[in-house]
Amino acid sequence: METTTGKRTRWPAYLLxxxxxxxxxxxxxxxxxxxxxxxxxxxCGLMAVAAIALVxxxxxxxxxPRLAMxxxxxxxxxxxxxxxxxxxxxxxxxxxxxxxxxFNVGVxxxxxxxxxxxxYLGGAPIGDALPRAAAAAAER
Numbered sequence: 001m002e003t004t005t006g007k008r009t010r011w012p013a014y015l016l017x018x019x020x021x022x023x024x025x026x027x028x029x030x031x032x033x034x035x036x037x038x039x040x041x042x043x044c045g046l047m048a049v050a051a052i053a054l055v056x057x058x059x060x061x062x063x064x065p066r067l068a069m070x071x072x073x074x075x076x077x078x079x080x081x082x083x084x085x086x087x088x089x090x091x092x093x094x095x096x097x098x099x100x101x102x103f104n105v106g107v108x109x110x111x112x113x114x115x116x117x118x119x120y121l122g123g124a125p126i127g128d129a130l131p132r133a134a135a136a137a138a139e140r
Contacts, residue, residue, distance in 0.1 A: 010058075013065075020091060021091070023090030027090065042088065046088065072118070075090075079106075
């Protein structure tokens with residue numbers, strides 16, 4: 001069975017669905033325990049962006065994968081020192097961090113991998129990138 005371009009470009013979207021479900025569960029538990037602070041509200045916004053991206057991605061719109069790439073891009077860097085922290089994620093993550101004096105730098109490898117994978121796939125919609133008439137003309 002041959003994998004079509006449409007099916008191949010859906011795999012990152014399926015992983016984003018899993019990430020969204022795990023993140024929703026974790027965020028729900030955090031809210032239930034009453035520990036949802038300002039960072040939690042930012043993560044809620046990130047999850048809303050991911051949900052909108054999934055609707056666009058499965059709907060075959062070009063903006064769906066691009067929006068997903070944006071939400072993965074903000075999850076890639078990890079920066080911090082004694083008074084500042086940038087660590088944004090929801091659901092799935094895998095971090096590689098290093099401490100340089102009092103400054104911490106790192107990368108969310110999962111988000112970086114998903115970003116690169118989606119960039120590699122070209123952010124193409126699930127259906128044909130061109131209307132059928134234009135695709136037929138392009139094949140000539």
